[in-house]
Structure formats: structure tokens, C-alpha cells
Amino acid sequence: MSGGLVVLGWPQVGLAFVMVLVVLLLMVATRVGRRGEMLWACLRMTVQLVLVGLVLGWVFAHPSWWLTGLIFALMQVFAVATILGKFRGRLSLALRRVVVLASTAGTTGAVAWFLFVVVGLSPWYEPRYVIPIAGMLIGNSMTGITLGLKALVDGMRENRDAIEDALGLGAAPRAAIAPLVRSAFESALMPTINSMLGTGIVFLPGMMTGQILAGVDPMTAIGYQIAILLGIVGAVGTTVFLALVLGARTYFDARDRLRDDRIR
The missing domain is CATH 1.20.1640 (Multidrug efflux transporter AcrB transmembrane fold)
Structure with a gap:
């Protein structure tokens, strides 16, 4: 806890992926396709946002x-x-x-x-x-x-x-x-x-x-x-x-x- 803000560490962020796994299991159970696309989208989103966060952190510090x-x-x-x-x-x-x-x-x-x-x-x-x-x-x-x-x-x-x-x-x-x-x-x-x-x-x-x-x-x-x-x-x-x-x-x-x- 910092200044009233609950800071999410990477372990907590990793736990959020459990919700994606649940959806993937439901897709498998119902024989819905595009499971690879779903997983790829989640991974790509994560990598993109991490990179953006690193860039923005530097930009905000050097306006x-x-x-x-x-x-x-x-x-x-x-x-x-x-x-x-x-x-x-x-x-x-x-x-x-x-x-x-x-x-x-x-x-x-x-x-x-x-x-x-x-x-x-x-x-x-x-x-x-x-x-x-x-x-x-x-x-x-x-x-x-x-x-x-x-x-x-x-x-x-x-x-x-x-x-x-x-x-x-x-x-x-x-x-x-x-x-x-x-x-x-x-x-x-x-x-x-x-x-x-x-x-x-x-x-x-x-x-x-x-x-x-x-x-x-x-x-x-x-x-x-x-x-x-x-x-x-x-x-x-x-x-x-x-x-x-x-x-x-x-x-x-x-x-x-x-x-x-x-x-x-």
C-alpha cells in the first residue's frame, strides 16, 4: 500500500492471467476456434503495454x-x-x-x-x-x-x-x-x-x-x-x-x- 494506492506487483498481474486460462478452457470445452489468437492477443497486449510503460516513464521524467x-x-x-x-x-x-x-x-x-x-x-x-x-x-x-x-x-x-x-x-x-x-x-x-x-x-x-x-x-x-x-x-x-x-x-x-x- 502506498499513499492509499494498492500497487500491483508482477506476481499479482500474473494471477490475472488465470481469468484468460478459464476462458481458453471454456473455448476448448465448447470447441470454439481461435484459441491461439486469443492467447497471442493477450501476450502481445502485455508486451506492448510493458514497452509503452517503459517509454512513457522515461518521457515523463524528461519532458x-x-x-x-x-x-x-x-x-x-x-x-x-x-x-x-x-x-x-x-x-x-x-x-x-x-x-x-x-x-x-x-x-x-x-x-x-x-x-x-x-x-x-x-x-x-x-x-x-x-x-x-x-x-x-x-x-x-x-x-x-x-x-x-x-x-x-x-x-x-x-x-x-x-x-x-x-x-x-x-x-x-x-x-x-x-x-x-x-x-x-x-x-x-x-x-x-x-x-x-x-x-x-x-x-x-x-x-x-x-x-x-x-x-x-x-x-x-x-x-x-x-x-x-x-x-x-x-x-x-x-x-x-x-x-x-x-x-x-x-x-x-x-x-x-x-x-x-x-x-x-
Whole structure:
């Protein structure tokens, strides 16, 4: 016990793996496959988190603007690469550029507003705040863009004839594709909305739980959690909106004709 915090040693962490073994035994008993994948995921997660913990421990002890900026940039690159990796061969070059712009601009703006205006962080590069908060906002935005783009790409392929009919009747590209963009935007926001609806009653979010376990006053932890969830909503909404509105325009040429070569 240290300062009210129960510190978990590696033996206790090892005991937590017993729960995984129970699940593996249940999978064997019910002849469910993917047992190796389950075990590999647990081991890989453990190794990754240990490495991240070692890196963050050093970074927190040696704060610098360039190192914090570098980590933030790497997080952005990884997020964009993950999004693009989900759509191999299905996104045109123009749409891939939109993903880079929307993800980078949307999340950078949201992170800057949250840290500098809401939190009032000083110095601005304090890694103990920048890295975890940026990770939450960028991670959720990555998921939102992926869901929104999937709905847009699939919708363009499935509704190509309806969009062409609307264009043939004189509708502007924006109007012809508006229902599809609206539906994709709703699909991308739904997980975030559902998460907020269940917060506090169905479950306690990880950030709030971690602060409470660390001895922070519950009301202080709640204040941070509310602000974080609102920041996530802003980041997801902004990035997805930019990705969908700008991305939808890439399906039309300069003369407002549908580009069949970009529908995949």
C-alpha cells in the first residue's frame, strides 16, 4: 500500500492471467476456434503495454517539446495508416488525401482546444497530459472515420444508380449524395453516443477508474471524465464530418459528373 494506492506487483498481474486460462478452457470445452489468437492477443497486449510503460516513464521524467511533438506526430501517422489499412484498394488517391487531412486537422484542433483552453495546460508540451489525452481523442476519431468511410464507400457502390438518376434529374452532387453522407455520419457517431449513454450507470470509464484507484477525489475524476467524453465527441464529430463531406466530393469531377472509376 502506498499513499492509499494498492500497487500491483508482477506476481499479482500474473494471477490475472488465470481469468484468460478459464476462458481458453471454456473455448476448448465448447470447441470454439481461435484459441491461439486469443492467447497471442493477450501476450502481445502485455508486451506492448510493458514497452509503452517503459517509454512513457522515461518521457515523463524528461519532458521536452520536441519529444512530445514527435510522439504526437507518430500517433497521427499510426492512426492514418490504420484507417487506410482497413480499405486497401478501395480508396482513390484523392480520398486517401482527404483521410490524411481530416484525421490530422480534426484531431489536432480538438486536442489543442482541450489541452490549451479547457485544461489550460502549461507548459503546453507536458507529456503526462498531452500523450494520454491525445491518445484517447485520436483513437476514438480513428474508429469514427473508419466507420463513416465504410458506410460512405459501401453506400456509393450500392446506390450508384440512384445517385446517377438524381444527377440526371438536375440535382447537384451535394444534394444527390446528402442522404448517404447523413447516414454515414450517423453510423460513425453512434458508438460514441451509446458510450455516453451508458457512462456512469452501466460502466465507469477507464480514465475515471484509474484516477479513483490512484486516490484522486471522485468529483475531480468525474470532472475530467466529463470533459474527456465531450472532447471525444468533438474530435470524432469534426474528423468524421470533414472526411465525409470532403470525401464525398472526390466521387465527382469538375463538371459534377459521377466518377465510376472511384467507386470500388
